[in-house]
Amino acid sequence: MTHTQIETLDAPTSTLTLSLDLGLYPREVLYAAAYVFLDRAYVLLDRSGGRFVVHVRGKQHLDDAALRAMAGEFENELLAQALRLKVVRANQKIIEQVTTLAIAGAAGAITEPGDEATDDGLLIDMDDPADDGFLDDPLHIATPWEAKKKDA
Amino acid sequence: MMAAPNRPTAATVKLHRGLYMQEAIKDAATAFADFASFAVRCDGEHFVVDIGDLDGDVEGDVVAEFCNFALANTAIRTKSGEA
Numbered sequence: 001m002t003h004t005q006i007e008t009l010d011a012p013t014s015t016l017t018l019s020l021d022l023g024l025y026p027r028e029v030l031y032a033a034a035y036v037f038l039d040r041a042y043v044l045l046d047r048s049g050g051r052f053v054v055h056v057r058g059k060q061h062l063d064d065a066a067l068r069a070m071a072g073e074f075e076n077e078l079l080a081q082a083l084r085l086k087v088v089r090a091n092q093k094i095i096e097q098v099t100t101l102a103i104a105g106a107a108g109a110i111t112e113p114g115d116e117a118t119d120d121g122l123l124i125d126m127d128d129p130a131d132d133g134f135l136d137d138p139l140h141i142a143t144p145w146e147a148k149k150k151d152a
Numbered sequence: 153m154m155a156a157p158n159r160p161t162a163a164t165v166k167l168h169r170g171l172y173m174q175e176a177i178k179d180a181a182t183a184f185a186d187f188a189s190f191a192v193r194c195d196g197e198h199f200v201v202d203i204g205d206l207d208g209d210v211e212g213d214v215v216a217e218f219c220n221f222a223l224a225n226t227a228i229r230t231k232s233g234e235a
Binding site for chain 1: 166167168170171172197213216217219220223224226227230231
């Protein structure tokens, strides 16, 4: 018996039953793969003995070839989701650190140990806004159009 | 639109307890409460959902959509670490 196999395939009712070994993929992978198909098929999961059983019925009519293609797509999706889960688990700590840094950065709270904290977190000194340089206008862009074109 | 003739007004669905979360099923039942009545009970390895008063005027397969919804809810809850 193969690890994943088509148990039944019935084109008149657009139904398909797949089974796969319980130990082949984690349950999360089965959920993720099934989730992808929910917009175009009705999916019902079950267990029988040592196997997951996946009942699929197309929302639109599916012929024999389309059902076989869908079975293949489901198996591909299982594999893709299994790899995705493996990558996420392998990089879990990195993902958490990057997310923490991003959130902390957005809150303006990133300070390296030993840094002298000279900023109070405000981007503009409200007591002397010109001191921050954003009011400088060396190219006179802020000059009103009327003032530059008096003759116009 | 006219309801399909001879459409069943009741159905029973068995959802494996190792694959579906009870809260997810209840959420799905709440979402579909306008189209049918739902009673969930445990029976061995399965949750048995007795569906009655199916609204014949609704286009589409309410029972199958309910099952999809229960599966989606379970998947989402599992992903968010509730399992």
